[in-house]
Amino acid sequence: MATTSVVDVSVEFLIASLVVVLIPGTGVVYTVSSSIGGGRRRGLFAALGCTLGIIPHMLAAMLGLSGIMQAGSVVFEAVRWAGIAYLVFVGLSMIRDAGTLPPDGPGAPDDSAGSVVWRGILLNVLNPKLTLFFFAFLPQFLDASPGLLDIKLIQLGGVFMLMTLAAFAVYALASAAVRDLILAAPAVRGWIERAFGAILIGFAAKLVLTDR
Numbered sequence: 001m002a003t004t005s006v007v008d009v010s011v012e013f014l015i016a017s018l019v020v021v022l023i024p025g026t027g028v029v030y031t032v033s034s035s036i037g038g039g040r041r042r043g044l045f046a047a048l049g050c051t052l053g054i055i056p057h058m059l060a061a062m063l064g065l066s067g068i069m070q071a072g073s074v075v076f077e078a079v080r081w082a083g084i085a086y087l088v089f090v091g092l093s094m095i096r097d098a099g100t101l102p103p104d105g106p107g108a109p110d111d112s113a114g115s116v117v118w119r120g121i122l123l124n125v126l127n128p129k130l131t132l133f134f135f136a137f138l139p140q141f142l143d144a145s146p147g148l149l150d151i152k153l154i155q156l157g158g159v160f161m162l163m164t165l166a167a168f169a170v171y172a173l174a175s176a177a178v179r180d181l182i183l184a185a186p187a188v189r190g191w192i193e194r195a196f197g198a199i200l201i202g203f204a205a206k207l208v209l210t211d212r
Helices: 011-022 026-038 041-054 055-063 074-097 112-123 128-141 151-177 177-183 186-209
Strands: none
Touching: 011 128, 011 151, 026 041, 026 074, 026 112, 026 151, 026 177, 026 186, 041 112, 041 151, 055 112, 055 128, 055 151, 074 112, 074 186, 128 151, 151 177
């Protein structure tokens, strides 16, 4: 019998969450590109930012906004289009600046730890897929509709965040490991950064075309 003091997580939840976390999305692209462009430290900050961006979705679920955020609602559409616009903005910025910023980034205006974390937070705050995860998938593992400061939801959300941070940290470290090889060929680095930008724009296009 589940208790409120012990994390009671089913194998099904862990497997499904792991699949969601590992499938490359906007957060993975951002983390990998940050690690390649600015090194391991920047990549880990990007991973942290993407993880923190999950918190607002969890808070919204606890506040009982599922009825408001359901597919087709005005609020959900506002989040969806804001996310689309931000993905396009970030993607175009990466394409425009490809190969032009200092590799280690100490002199780059957007390379401070705060900026890297904040951009990661925004990417996931404006990610409607996470909204659907917390309002459509996660409630299946709750005994009742989530309420304010719902312990079970906090536990499951916390496990999902830890899995996200761990997986994204691996992506960041793996990218940093091959960074020197990529930076040794500036032209290759430029094309990789353009490719990442194009992928983000592709994610935005997919959101536009996805049925609500």
